Amino acid sequence: MQITAQMVKELREQTGAGMMDCKKALVETEGDIAKAVEFLQVKGMAAAAKKASRVAAxxxxxxxxxxxxxxxxxxxxxxxxxxxxxxxxxxxxxxxxxxxxxxxxxxxxxxxxxxxxxxxxxxxxxxxxxxxxxxxxxxxxxxxxxxxxxxxxxxxxxxxxxxxxxxxxxxxxxxxxxxxxxxxxxxxxxxxxxxxxQDQIDADKSAAQQEIFTQIVIEEGKPANIAPKIVEGKMAKWRREVSLLDQPFVKNPDLTIDQYQKEVGxxxxxxxxxxxxxxxxxxxxxxxxxxxxxxxxx
Incomplete structure (x- = not known):
């Protein structure tokens, strides 16, 4: 049976499949539109399973x-x-x-x-x-x-x-x-x-960040007696940076988000x-x- 451009167009409109896939489906099913739709579905499901392992970022x-x-x-x-x-x-x-x-x-x-x-x-x-x-x-x-x-x-x-x-x-x-x-x-x-x-910060993440700061302070050669205070200062700054309410408002850095919401009322x-x-x-x-x-x- 001759596969016409109109048949391919009709199948594409029904399935959204590519032109060559539609033509192949019609050839395989001898021009039967209904069977061609089924053919594409089966083919598509197999292809989908294969593609599912590829990175989607x-x-x-x-x-x-x-x-x-x-x-x-x-x-x-x-x-x-x-x-x-x-x-x-x-x-x-x-x-x-x-x-x-x-x-x-x-x-x-x-x-x-x-x-x-x-x-x-x-x-x-x-x-x-x-x-x-x-x-x-x-x-x-x-x-x-x-x-x-x-x-x-x-x-x-x-x-x-x-x-x-x-x-x-x-x-x-x-x-x-x-x-x-x-x-x-x-x-x-x-x-x-x-x-x-700040009270929502995960304890494990906080501990991991504190370890990072501790290692940084050690590598900088800070005196042992003041190192803990330096680390705590870094931790306090980090907690403010990751907490929405304590971040400076981008449109007005003179206010924190918490101060902004209090100002709005x-x-x-x-x-x-x-x-x-x-x-x-x-x-x-x-x-x-x-x-x-x-x-x-x-």
């Missing part, structure tokens, strides 16, 4: 805020290349994930992948996305904040590489404190605090979440020839 961050602004979710979806992260299909994919996870009660990746999105689980949506886009795609993480006595605000940095949600307790409502919340969200995006306040920061695409992922270094060769292999 690019991608996008997206946020969801409930209609009443009492809840917010931030999601990171990863792919292998920056080129794909700019693709419209990938943008639609992260929108599906964000808008499905947001209203749900899911708290883990496993729970999220079982959620229903237009008759499919997000796990199946992910597999189809891998098959269609042609790269390993992973739902890496998501975080949720609640503000029953206030609201959740969001900020996405240019390019959707950094996203922030901030939970605020407010006695005046979101309209009165929207500028404050956005200012803080933008500050978090820029300064990347680790915790809201009637508002209290409850928590924040900051996600940066690929943060903490060890990227695989490849040259252009290797990348092209891998793409040709599929």
């Amino acid at each position: 690019e991608g996008l961050v997206s946020t969801w805020i409930s209609d009443d602004a009492k809840q917010g979710v931030i999601v990171e979806l990863n792919c292998e290349t920056d080129f794909v992260s700019r693709n419209e299909a990938f943008h639609e994919l992260i929108a599906t994930f964000t808008n499905t996870i947001g209203p749900s009660s899911a708290t883990t990746i496993e729970e999220a992948l079982e959620l229903n999105a237009d008759g499919q689980t997000l796990a199946d949506v992910l597999k189809e996305g891998i098959a269609t886009i042609g790269e390993n795609i992973q739902l890496r993480r998501f975080e949720r904040l609640n503000a029953p006595e206030g609201f959740v605000a969001n900020y996405i940095h240019a390019g959707s590489q950094i996203g922030v949600i901030v939970a605020v307790k407010s006695d005046k409502g979101a309209d009165a404190h929207a500028d404050f919340a956005r200012d803080v969200a933008m500050h978090v995006a820029a300064m990347a605090p680790a915790v809201l306040s 009637g508002v209290q920061l409850l928590g924040f979440s900051r996600l940066q695409v690929g943060e903490g992922i060890e990227k695989e270094e490849k040259n252009l020839a290797d990348e092209v060769a891998e793409q040709l292999k599929g």
